Amino acid sequence: MTLIATQSLTKTYGNRxxxxxxxxxxxxxxxxxxxxxxxxxxxxxxxIMLGLLAPTSGxxxxxxxxxxxDSQAVRARVGYMPEHDSLPPDxxxxxxxxxxxxxxxxxxxxxxxxxxxALRHVGLYEERYRQIGGYSTGMKQRVKLxxxxxxxxxxxxxxxPTNGLDPAGRDAMLGLIHRIGTEFxxxxxxxxxxxxxxxxxxxxxxxxxxGRLLRSDNITAMTTAIDVLAVEVSEGTEELAARxxxxxxxxxxxxxxxxxxxxxxxxxxxxxxxVxxxxxxLHRLDQRRHRVAELFATRETTNAHA
Amino acid sequence: xxxxxxxxAPGGVIHDIGYQRYDGPRLGRRHILGALYLHSLRTAFGLxxxxxxxxxxxxxxxxxxxxxxxxxAIQVQTGVAALGYNEFPEVLSILIIFFxxxxxxxxxxxxxxxxxxxxxxxxxxxxxxxAIAKLAALITATFLLLxxxxxxxxxxxxxxxxxxxxxxxxxxxxxxxxxxxxLHAVVFSSVAVLVAALVKRRAVAxxxxxxxxxxxxxxxxxxxxxxYETSTQLSGLVNPASLVSGVGDWLFETTGDxxxxxWGPLYGVVSIALVAACVLLLFARYRKVARS
Numbered sequence: 001m002t003l004i005a006t007q008s009l010t011k012t013y014g015n016r017x018x019x020x021x022x023x024x025x026x027x028x029x030x031x032x033x034x035x036x037x038x039x040x041x042x043x044x045x046x047x048i049m050l051g052l053l054a055p056t057s058g059x060x061x062x063x064x065x066x067x068x069x070d071s072q073a074v075r076a077r078v079g080y081m082p083e084h085d086s087l088p089p090d091x092x093x094x095x096x097x098x099x100x101x102x103x104x105x106x107x108x109x110x111x112x113x114x115x116x117x118a119l120r121h122v123g124l125y126e127e128r129y130r131q132i133g134g135y136s137t138g139m140k141q142r143v144k145l146x147x148x149x150x151x152x153x154x155x156x157x158x159x160x161p162t163n164g165l166d167p168a169g170r171d172a173m174l175g176l177i178h179r180i181g182t183e184f185x186x187x188x189x190x191x192x193x194x195x196x197x198x199x200x201x202x203x204x205x206x207x208x209x210x211g212r213l214l215r216s217d218n219i220t221a222m223t224t225a226i227d228v229l230a231v232e233v234s235e236g237t238e239e240l241a242a243r244x245x246x247x248x249x250x251x252x253x254x255x256x257x258x259x260x261x262x263x264x265x266x267x268x269x270x271x272x273x274x275v276x277x278x279x280x281x282l283h284r285l286d287q288r289r290h291r292v293a294e295l296f297a298t299r300e301t302t303n304a305h306a
Numbered sequence: 307x308x309x310x311x312x313x314x315a316p317g318g319v320i321h322d323i324g325y326q327r328y329d330g331p332r333l334g335r336r337h338i339l340g341a342l343y344l345h346s347l348r349t350a351f352g353l354x355x356x357x358x359x360x361x362x363x364x365x366x367x368x369x370x371x372x373x374x375x376x377x378x379a380i381q382v383q384t385g386v387a388a389l390g391y392n393e394f395p396e397v398l399s400i401l402i403i404f405f406x407x408x409x410x411x412x413x414x415x416x417x418x419x420x421x422x423x424x425x426x427x428x429x430x431x432x433x434x435x436x437a438i439a440k441l442a443a444l445i446t447a448t449f450l451l452l453x454x455x456x457x458x459x460x461x462x463x464x465x466x467x468x469x470x471x472x473x474x475x476x477x478x479x480x481x482x483x484x485x486x487x488x489l490h491a492v493v494f495s496s497v498a499v500l501v502a503a504l505v506k507r508r509a510v511a512x513x514x515x516x517x518x519x520x521x522x523x524x525x526x527x528x529x530x531x532x533x534y535e536t537s538t539q540l541s542g543l544v545n546p547a548s549l550v551s552g553v554g555d556w557l558f559e560t561t562g563d564x565x566x567x568x569w570g571p572l573y574g575v576v577s578i579a580l581v582a583a584c585v586l587l588l589f590a591r592y593r594k595v596a597r598s
Binding site for chain 1: 324325326327328330331332333335337338341342345355356416417420421422424426427428429430431432597
């Protein structure tokens with residue numbers, strides 16, 4: 001079953017602001033990363049999927065349901081974690097998550113049990129009777145995740161879940177999301193403006209920019225490209241680029257660095273020889289994984305040239 | 307790939323039984339509305355909250371309670387009611403306003419301020435149902451604020467009555483008193499919830515609610531002193547508190563001299579229109595809030 005499918009989805013506010021423009025995308029269950037800069041239309045897309053906003057035109061289906069006509073049914077099966085602060089400071093996490101479980105239609109005792117379970121899964125078992133106002137940012141993010149999980153949804157919509165977290169907190173949160181997607185059997189859509197973050201945990205990536213679909217693909221398909229070598233010389237970057245091109249090495253410029261596709265160990269030798277022959281001061285030469293960001297960047301430049 | 311968090315605490319081992327899916331029943335709209343209503347009613351009295359949240363509602367309730375106890379004592383001692391059931395809400399209307407001003411922001415402004423609303427509206431809770439649950443909770447709380455002391459007064463009077471006929475006469479006065487208290491609760495709560503739903507900050511919302519009730523009072527005063535009978539009789543329409551007491555004069559006043567002349571039905575219609583307008587505006591407000 002297709003998890004989320006849209007057909008020419010468009011949303012304009014008034015006549016001028018276009019949040020989503022002719023977005024057609026279909027994703028399978030799993031962990032999906034929705035990437036785009038701030039204002040790319042991610043939050044609008046989420047609100048349309050929850051049935052809180054009506055699209056200007058086009059169709060959307062979530063879990064096989066149409067949120068524009070069947071929003072209640074969609075919202076009963078979806079968990080949503082908003083980007084901004086959304087917790088009352090003077091309630092305990094256990095009480096708050098239980099209450100929201102009941103608002104999702106769980107019977108009283110079930111809501112209490114599942115709230116405890118959800119808080120345990122996000123790692124807040126011991127502290128759950130303390131008031132949320134006294135929690136750290138990381139703990140608050142966990143409560144927000146727990147409330148999205150309490151009613152056992154089939155799909156989680158997480159809007160910038162790592163916002164405001166320190167590096168360790170980010171890793172823990174991403175690990176948790178990955179676990180929910182793989183072990184719990186719940187599909188997750190993670191919105192982020194940090195590509196490097198979501199690419200670590202996602203099966204599928206959807207990139208949007210200015211409301212338009214940039215690319216939607218399986219992440220393995222995107223990262224099968226071979227590793228690259230980053231070469232940086234203090235001067236003579238142009239000469240080196242020309243020399244490497246002569247040697248039949250595909251070179252890609254990025255700021256002051258040259259990115260060279262790494263086929264085998266011979267590539268190292270070729271580059272080092274070229275640098276030595278040109279007598280250039282070598283600043284750095286290191287191997288990098290071909291990050292998805294570069295794929296998107298390449299695509300954008302190709303589009304720009306075309 | 308980040309490693310999952312260590313699942314063992316230093317003090318012992320937490321046995322992870324894994325994630326359990328839920329296949330049980332999911333209740334419908336009525337239950338969800340009921341759950342939010344009960345939660346809101348508890349919030350109104352500060353139950354399940356910090357001591358700070360309890361101060362205002364319980365302070366006002368105790369003042370109203372003391373008034374009722376004193377009145378009951380006077381009636382038991384002297385056999386004469388110092389204050390009728392119908393006069394009770396009118397005399398205490400300033401306290402009802404303060405109660406609504408303290409509680410309505412706790413119910414609605416707080417959700418706006420803390421950003422909880424997106425969590426509600428991402429669930430199978432209708433936007434209108436949210437408004438209904440909050441309004442119903444404040445109406446119930448305000449009604450209880452008045453009905454409990456009235457019942458205490460009735461109990462005192464009933465026990466000191468000479469015969470069963472006296473108890474029945476007392477009951478005949480008590481029932482309209484309860485109905486009148488309910489009318490106060492509905493009108494005052496509708497205005498208070500609507501005003502509070504427009505303001506994010508609780509302190510500002512409380513001030514706005516009080517203002518909504520009090521700014522029109524001078525207009526009533528001016529209309530009262532104008533040398534025209536009609537303006538005097540219609541002056542009560544301008545202010546929610548005097549509007550309700552006008553309806554009370556029309557429905558429950560038995561002495562004949564009411565100060566509103568024959569305009570009673572108009573007071574009734576305006577009251578219904580005011581409540582209806584508040585509810586519709588409240589629905590519109592939350593349709594807008596849910597989209598943003």
